[in-house]
Amino acid sequence: MKLGTEISWHDRRLRLPLERIRLSERWGYDAVFSAEGQGSDALTPLAYVAAVTNRLALGTCILPVTARPPAVAAQSFQTLDQLAGGGRVMIGLGSANPQAAEGWAGAPFGSRVERMRDYVAVMRAVASGGPVDYAGKALSVPYRGAGARGGAPVTSGLDTNPEMPIFVGCLGPKMIALAAEIADGWMPTAFNPRAFQYFKPMLEEGFARAGSGKGYADFQIWAHLDVMVDDDVRAAMRPFKAFLATYIDYLRPTMDLLGLKAEADRVAELTAAGRFEDAVEAIPDDYIDSGWLCGPLPRIREQLQPWLSSGATGLIVRYGPQVGANRHAPENLEAFRVIAHALEKPGA
Numbered sequence: 001m002k003l004g005t006e007i008s009w010h011d012r013r014l015r016l017p018l019e020r021i022r023l024s025e026r027w028g029y030d031a032v033f034s035a036e037g038q039g040s041d042a043l044t045p046l047a048y049v050a051a052v053t054n055r056l057a058l059g060t061c062i063l064p065v066t067a068r069p070p071a072v073a074a075q076s077f078q079t080l081d082q083l084a085g086g087g088r089v090m091i092g093l094g095s096a097n098p099q100a101a102e103g104w105a106g107a108p109f110g111s112r113v114e115r116m117r118d119y120v121a122v123m124r125a126v127a128s129g130g131p132v133d134y135a136g137k138a139l140s141v142p143y144r145g146a147g148a149r150g151g152a153p154v155t156s157g158l159d160t161n162p163e164m165p166i167f168v169g170c171l172g173p174k175m176i177a178l179a180a181e182i183a184d185g186w187m188p189t190a191f192n193p194r195a196f197q198y199f200k201p202m203l204e205e206g207f208a209r210a211g212s213g214k215g216y217a218d219f220q221i222w223a224h225l226d227v228m229v230d231d232d233v234r235a236a237m238r239p240f241k242a243f244l245a246t247y248i249d250y251l252r253p254t255m256d257l258l259g260l261k262a263e264a265d266r267v268a269e270l271t272a273a274g275r276f277e278d279a280v281e282a283i284p285d286d287y288i289d290s291g292w293l294c295g296p297l298p299r300i301r302e303q304l305q306p307w308l309s310s311g312a313t314g315l316i317v318r319y320g321p322q323v324g325a326n327r328h329a330p331e332n333l334e335a336f337r338v339i340a341h342a343l344e345k346p347g348a
Contacts, residue, residue: 001308001312001313001315002315003029003030003340004029004033004059004314004315004316005017005024005336006061007034009037009040010039010322010323011039012039016045016049020331021053021056022052022053023336024056025053027336027340027341029056029345031056031058031059031090031314031316032058032059033059033061036067042062042063043060043077046059046060046089047083050085057088058089059090059091061167062167063093064094064095064101064105066095066100066115067105070118070126070141071154073091073119075156077123077164078164081161081164089164090165091165092167092168092169093166093168093169094169095115111137113175113178114137115139117182118140122134122136123166126160127160127162129155129159129160129162131153131154132153132154132155132156133153141153142154166183166185167183167186167220167222169186169188171189176199177203179206180207180209180214181207181210182210184220185220185222186219186222188221188223189253190251191224191291191312193312195254195258196310200311220314222312222315223312225315225339226292226293226317226319226320226322227294227332227339228240228293229296231296232295233295234285236294239329240294241281242321243322244267245276245280246323248268248279255287260284267279293335297332300335301338304339308343315339317335319332
């Protein structure tokens with residue numbers, strides 16, 4: 001099991017958690033991840049982290065594919081890989097949403113599946129080091145649409161690393177199957193250890209389409225693991241309940257899979273009616289306990305055990321909810337060490 005930590009990307013002023021990043025490298029963590037929405041971008045912070053660390057892999061979880069042409073994204077990752085000394089970069093891609101595509105990037109949203117298939121294909125073509133000549137359903141390089149002037153295929157001017165892994169972040173069935181087919185790994189949204197059994201058929205459908213005996217042994221699954229330390233377990237749960245109530249429409253698919261559709265409907269109903277505190281209370285403690293680590297440190301270590309057999313191959317450990325009123329809660333760095341120690345990481 002690999003471990004990662006993450007740079008917060010929601011704040012109006014970017015502050016790199018350098019103490020946590022340096023300690024995580026000392027405690028045997030494997031990677032540090034960034035992301036982006038309409039705040040800080042995902043790649044610039046990783047370049048800084050590359051300069052102040054020696055071993056940690058540098059990944060995005062995720063980079064929205066509507067924000068950049070795929071060849072430009074590939075160029076950025078290849079540049080970061082060279083800055084970091086080679087072999088340290090992991091590419092995590094996601095589809096974002098129509099608002100991010102149209103309202104921010106000024107791009108049509110289109111088909112998630114077709115665009116992701118084409119985007120990954122172009123990035124792999126750049127990494128191959130040859131001329132990029134790809135015609136897909138959503139994207140073509142060179143451009144072949146209306147107004148095209150016949151630009152010829154171009155080869156990257158950088159030495160490229162074709163071994164850089166590409167992961168797809170998603171939760172929908174078609175996208176999960178696509179990730180298994182075309183990518184080196186999957187970054188699930190709102191992962192819960194009890195839900196993996198429902199995702200296996202989707203992953204195996206994608207493996208079958210990929211052929212060549214592809215399977216779990218060739219595939220990484222990086223899941224977020226959010227932690228809150230407090231001697232009062234219910235007090236530690238509350239920030240995550242508030243986060244879930246706020247974003248119930250986005251986060252409910254995992255609740256539905258686990259047989260909690262009625263509970264999710266009730267939370268959505270209460271939130272829509274402006275009864276936020278009632279919505280928070282309507283979220284079952286057991287659901288929070290199965291998908292987040294809450295309470296005193298010994299309990300967190302104990303609650304970690306289901307994650308070790310969850311199907312995930314890597315855990316991105318974060319402290320507290322990443323958005324909402326509690327996102328600035330002071331981090332208990334000992335929680336990161338306890339998790340590393342439980343996984344028998346060197347230095348923990």
